Amino acid sequence: MSITIKEYARFDARLSKEQKQFFEKAAYLGGFRSLTDFVLLTVQEKAKEIVQENERIIASERDSQIFFESITNPKKPSKTLKNALEDYNEFALNSKK
Numbered sequence: 001m002s003i004t005i006k007e008y009a010r011f012d013a014r015l016s017k018e019q020k021q022f023f024e025k026a027a028y029l030g031g032f033r034s035l036t037d038f039v040l041l042t043v044q045e046k047a048k049e050i051v052q053e054n055e056r057i058i059a060s061e062r063d064s065q066i067f068f069e070s071i072t073n074p075k076k077p078s079k080t081l082k083n084a085l086e087d088y089n090e091f092a093l094n095s096k097k
Contacts, residue, residue, distance in 0.1 A: 023038065027039075
């Protein structure tokens with residue numbers, strides 16, 4: 001059996017008294033055990049949203065580049081694709097009869 005040991009890091013932030021009181025109120029109203037739990041969960045959710053959106057944009061840009069490249073510089077049809085076209089044309093002619 002293996003034991004996993006988590007490593008922790010500290011994060012400090014300076015807030016105005018008003019911000020801290022506002023965040024504590026939100027944490028209390030949201031049912032969080034502490035201000036720390038509230039901040040960590042909220043920041044983690046927002047970070048996940050930002051990363052996912054960024055990854056979608058990157059994937060979208062990469063897909064656009066691949067699509068544009070295939071339209072502007074198409075590869076010559078392979079032997080398999082040519083055979084498939086011949087089979088389709090033969091099928092289409094025979095189905096009209």
